[in-house]
Amino acid sequence: MKYFIYTLLACLLCTACSSSSDSTTDSLLKDITLDIHLKHPTLVTRRQKLYVTVYDQKNSNVVQSKEIEKLENQQVNLKVTPDTPLLLKVEAKQGNTVKSSIYEQSIVASEKGTNFDITASLTTFNRINSGLLRNCVMCHTANLAEQNGHLALDKDVAYDNLVNQQAHKTTMMRVTPKDLDNSYLLKVLKKEVSWNHQYEVLDPVEVEILETWIKEGALKN
Numbered sequence: 001m002k003y004f005i006y007t008l009l010a011c012l013l014c015t016a017c018s019s020s021s022d023s024t025t026d027s028l029l030k031d032i033t034l035d036i037h038l039k040h041p042t043l044v045t046r047r048q049k050l051y052v053t054v055y056d057q058k059n060s061n062v063v064q065s066k067e068i069e070k071l072e073n074q075q076v077n078l079k080v081t082p083d084t085p086l087l088l089k090v091e092a093k094q095g096n097t098v099k100s101s102i103y104e105q106s107i108v109a110s111e112k113g114t115n116f117d118i119t120a121s122l123t124t125f126n127r128i129n130s131g132l133l134r135n136c137v138m139c140h141t142a143n144l145a146e147q148n149g150h151l152a153l154d155k156d157v158a159y160d161n162l163v164n165q166q167a168h169k170t171t172m173m174r175v176t177p178k179d180l181d182n183s184y185l186l187k188v189l190k191k192e193v194s195w196n197h198q199y200e201v202l203d204p205v206e207v208e209i210l211e212t213w214i215k216e217g218a219l220k221n
């Protein structure tokens with residue numbers, strides 16, 4: 001028994017096993033270089049930060065994550081397992097919560113390490129649809145639409161119900177591509193209508209993202 005306790009103690013105190021296994025894992029990882037180009041990089045709300053994160057494709061574990069700058073161009077290095085399919089994402093986070101996914105790409109790093117060129121826009125419909133518009137469905141969902149401006153904003157119908165669709169309350173389109181003055185959605189969210197919309201956009205950046213997306217043609221991107 002005494003011998004067992006001594007052995008256990010010696011084992012706990014000795015770091016040889018754990019440190020050698022660490023260095024083995026480290027040596028298996030390869031550097032990848034990401035050339036990241038962001039369009040409208042400052043269009044994240046004040047409390048959000050941008051991260052580039054590599055996920056293990058099978059179980060969505062984070063392999064490595066790094067905060068990136070709100071800049072148009074930057075280079076970032078990450079260490080990943082080579083010859084393994086991985087998922088690389090650019091995300092806007094608030095604290096530990098992912099608020100919106102900005103970019104996604106499957107990657108496989110080679111043994112020699114690899115360069116990836118990433119161009120991502122912060123004003124895509126995909127981002128708006130997975131971010132801002134998710135706050136609206138407590139009212140604007142299919143079975144409640146009738147009492148809420150006849151507008152459903154569920155993820156799969158949001159685009160078609162907004163772009164080039166005439167508003168219920170006026171003859172204006174909800175979203176007219178490249179025409180902010182004729183996009184009723186903006187008038188409602190900026191409270192430029194005569195009635196009271198029971199929803200407050202808390203961060204003006206959210207409106208700026210919508211405006212930029214409309215100015216750029218309101219694409220289904």
Ligand code: HEC
Pocket residue numbers: 132133135136137138139140147148149150151166167168169170174184185188189195197198199
């Ligand atoms: C608390 C419930 C509620 C939430 C949340 C809400 N709305 Fe509304 N919304 C309404 C109601 C009610 C109307 C209709 C008011 C009326 O016609 O008098 C409306 C009307 C609208 C209209 C005008 C529709 C038309 O064609 O006339 C738009 C656009 C709109 N909402 C967008 C949004 C967006 C975008 C969000 C989320 C960012 C949102 N709303 C969140 C209740 C809500």
